[in-house]
Amino acid sequence: xxxxxxxxxxxxxxxxxxxxxxxLFVFMWGAAHWLDGITPEGPVLLFSGLAILxxxxxxxxxxxxxxxxxxxxxxQVDTSFRMGMMWFIFSEVMFxxxxxxxxxxxxxxxxxxxxxxxxxxxxxxxxxRHYTGGWPTNGPASVGGPFETVPPWGEPLINTLILxxxxxxITIAHHALRxxxxxxxxxxxxxxxxLGMLFVYFQAREYMDAYTHLNLTLHSGIYGATFFMLTxxxxxxxxxxxxxxxxxxxxxxxxxxxxxxxxxxxAVAWYWHFVDIVWLGLFLFVYIM
Amino acid sequence: MSTHAATHDDAQHDDVPKGFVHRWxxxxxHKDIGTMYLVLALVMFFVGGTMAMVIRAELFEPGLQLxxxxxxxxxxxxxxxxxxxxxxxxxLVGLANWQIPLMIGAPDMxxxxxxxxxxxxxxxxxxxxxxxxxxxxGAIAGGWVMYPPLILQTGESxxxxxxxxxxxxxxxxxxxxxxxxTILNLRAPGVDLLKMPLFVWTWLIxxxxxxxxxxxxxxxxxxxxxxxxxxxNFFNAAGGGDxxxxxxxFWFFGHPEVYVMILPAFGVISEVxxxxxxxxxxxxxxxxxxxxxxxxxxxxxxAHHMFTVGLPVGAQLFFMYATMLIAVPTGVxxxxxxxxxxxxxxxxxxxxxxxxxxxILFTIGGFSGLMLGLVPADYQYHNSxxxxxxxxxxxxxxxxxxxxxxxxxxxxxxxxxMYSERWxxxxxxxxxxxxxxxFFPQHFLGLAGMPRRIPDYNVAFADWNMVSxxxxxxxxxxxxxxxxxxxxxxxxxxxxxxARVWEGAHGLEWEVPSPAPHHTFSTPPEIKPGMLAxxxxxx
Numbered sequence: 001x002x003x004x005x006x007x008x009x010x011x012x013x014x015x016x017x018x019x020x021x022x023x024l025f026v027f028m029w030g031a032a033h034w035l036d037g038i039t040p041e042g043p044v045l046l047f048s049g050l051a052i053l054x055x056x057x058x059x060x061x062x063x064x065x066x067x068x069x070x071x072x073x074x075x076q077v078d079t080s081f082r083m084g085m086m087w088f089i090f091s092e093v094m095f096x097x098x099x100x101x102x103x104x105x106x107x108x109x110x111x112x113x114x115x116x117x118x119x120x121x122x123x124x125x126x127x128x129r130h131y132t133g134g135w136p137t138n139g140p141a142s143v144g145g146p147f148e149t150v151p152p153w154g155e156p157l158i159n160t161l162i163l164x165x166x167x168x169x170i171t172i173a174h175h176a177l178r179x180x181x182x183x184x185x186x187x188x189x190x191x192x193x194x195l196g197m198l199f200v201y202f203q204a205r206e207y208m209d210a211y212t213h214l215n216l217t218l219h220s221g222i223y224g225a226t227f228f229m230l231t232x233x234x235x236x237x238x239x240x241x242x243x244x245x246x247x248x249x250x251x252x253x254x255x256x257x258x259x260x261x262x263x264x265x266x267a268v269a270w271y272w273h274f275v276d277i278v279w280l281g282l283f284l285f286v287y288i289m
Numbered sequence: 290m291s292t293h294a295a296t297h298d299d300a301q302h303d304d305v306p307k308g309f310v311h312r313w314x315x316x317x318x319h320k321d322i323g324t325m326y327l328v329l330a331l332v333m334f335f336v337g338g339t340m341a342m343v344i345r346a347e348l349f350e351p352g353l354q355l356x357x358x359x360x361x362x363x364x365x366x367x368x369x370x371x372x373x374x375x376x377x378x379x380x381l382v383g384l385a386n387w388q389i390p391l392m393i394g395a396p397d398m399x400x401x402x403x404x405x406x407x408x409x410x411x412x413x414x415x416x417x418x419x420x421x422x423x424x425x426x427g428a429i430a431g432g433w434v435m436y437p438p439l440i441l442q443t444g445e446s447x448x449x450x451x452x453x454x455x456x457x458x459x460x461x462x463x464x465x466x467x468x469x470x471t472i473l474n475l476r477a478p479g480v481d482l483l484k485m486p487l488f489v490w491t492w493l494i495x496x497x498x499x500x501x502x503x504x505x506x507x508x509x510x511x512x513x514x515x516x517x518x519x520x521x522n523f524f525n526a527a528g529g530g531d532x533x534x535x536x537x538x539f540w541f542f543g544h545p546e547v548y549v550m551i552l553p554a555f556g557v558i559s560e561v562x563x564x565x566x567x568x569x570x571x572x573x574x575x576x577x578x579x580x581x582x583x584x585x586x587x588x589x590x591x592a593h594h595m596f597t598v599g600l601p602v603g604a605q606l607f608f609m610y611a612t613m614l615i616a617v618p619t620g621v622x623x624x625x626x627x628x629x630x631x632x633x634x635x636x637x638x639x640x641x642x643x644x645x646x647x648x649i650l651f652t653i654g655g656f657s658g659l660m661l662g663l664v665p666a667d668y669q670y671h672n673s674x675x676x677x678x679x680x681x682x683x684x685x686x687x688x689x690x691x692x693x694x695x696x697x698x699x700x701x702x703x704x705x706x707m708y709s710e711r712w713x714x715x716x717x718x719x720x721x722x723x724x725x726x727x728f729f730p731q732h733f734l735g736l737a738g739m740p741r742r743i744p745d746y747n748v749a750f751a752d753w754n755m756v757s758x759x760x761x762x763x764x765x766x767x768x769x770x771x772x773x774x775x776x777x778x779x780x781x782x783x784x785x786x787x788a789r790v791w792e793g794a795h796g797l798e799w800e801v802p803s804p805a806p807h808h809t810f811s812t813p814p815e816i817k818p819g820m821l822a823x824x825x826x827x828x
Contacts, residue, residue, distance in 0.1 A: 097504075106523075
């Protein structure tokens, strides 16, 4: 299937990318159908696409892992993988930047303008003369009804501590791996996704609380929109990060990683630190301020 | 290197995967994937072009002739999306796939399997997007910029279009990661960063731009999605939101995006002009730094697309001055191209003709861009046909001509045969005349007050619209010559192109035989003096 040419490994064709493309297409196609209320086609397609994607991940990554264990990857290939992961994380940074930008713009400019600040902001004069702005807000029409915000010093603080600890545990595990101390690595490595799942659990509780007691929902004007979009996408990333951590924990248990060769471990660790840093931004700008 | 690598390569030439499925669906070879990108781009160029022909036919004279206004709006919207994401960008990625490994002495792209995924997402994404034409309510029709609140009134097709854009974003990000990793990690020993061909430099910077902006576009359209389907209020003033939020986020993507489409074309032109002027590129390093400056500035000028929305005066001034600044590095580039030609022993084969036309016509587009960048003037030009004329000069006679330059320049290397010079020249002259007949009168229409995105217009605009439509039909038909020439070259030409196709060409891609074997530089080439186009730079 594969061929080693010169110093750089060039795989000889693979069926996984086209399966991935088909899986993504079916998934997205189903999602669009579902959103437009076309059932049962929508959910059926979406879950079929998801199944294809999961099958693809096992197959594609499995193949890469087998090749890696056979030792076909040179240091140069390793560098390509590292660059790939770094630039992927950079793209994720920019994805969150778009939503943070939306938050800062809404809070710093558009809400004050709607409340009549500045010169020539006529929307307030003609439509919303009673509106005084401020933050949090659900706008001049109080869309979604009166709501309260999530107090930062409850579950969000606990979650901050959880994520910060998980960054420590993965780092201890990484040092242990580099020392070749497998016995010390495994418990710390397993502790990390457990903390990640704990985070998701607390966030789910927080969301339920927001919906049932605080009347803070996705419909709660611009505050609800930015709050759920930012924390929701972050929660999704914690979930995916936890799955990735379980995968490398399993691989570490199987003995896939050596002192020198553990790109997958480091890639997941970088990703986890990135998720952690995004959370600190959220805690500061969404919850506290 | 040539003897060693050439024999090595020949031995592997039989290595081409057998069968359609293995060769194309499972492809990991950068040349095969590059070819697929270029073919997809050509197909989409004609899909988008067909829409343009219907648009121009409708505008041939005042009154409604052919299509209903709503369908007309669907066509202008999809024409934009198809040409940007389906024709220009994949064509440039196709050139990158073919040329970057050849130009830096790499065996392939850094991540070959991901390269395949980047490509194969694209046809599916366009299936998703174009299928909306046949849905109840039709495709999206609010313009390719998809401004709310208008776009939120779309029927079923909005979700499909947004997911198609997500897929294209995934494809672009993966493709860009691959290009950066290839350039930074796979250069042959001796190909230093400041010895790389300018085409490689421009793509390195473009790839960085793409990774920075495609996620932002994904964020913008995701907010549209949640506003329409999940009841959020990002763009609803009653809920404290603001439609301008969308415009800001969109143009934070949108302005760097126009440089994504032009920078690699700059790179092609910077390869072609030195070859046919038989002189090294004038001011290699300033060209690199100018490209980087343009990329940096592209992130701080986005609001010049929205001067008329009621921004604070301070913001308008900032964005106006920042926009004017871009003229400096762009001026450096145009000056250097002209200075490269100065006193060169020039010949005018088809790629050079297109390159010279590019320099002149892109500059016209750049100047009309400067006019649009001036706040008080833009109040007049905004949303008029002047804008249409401007961006078609930079995208058709800029980006598309740059791509055609690259295709004529490298096609003999890819196919092993010379294209028909006579038909290439006919294609060039018909194109360059008709494209000006097509777009130049649109400046006049815009200045006279004709708005864009309308199927019908005041009779006062009748004459120039008819001239423009005639130019459009000729330009559209002329592109069939391009296709014919490519098909002739690839399948029917009997001649054999030499390894160094052009007398004045320098660079590693000319050291391998024509056609380039399936696998090249399996072992890194040994760089000898004079082999690199910019070999005497920096040392």
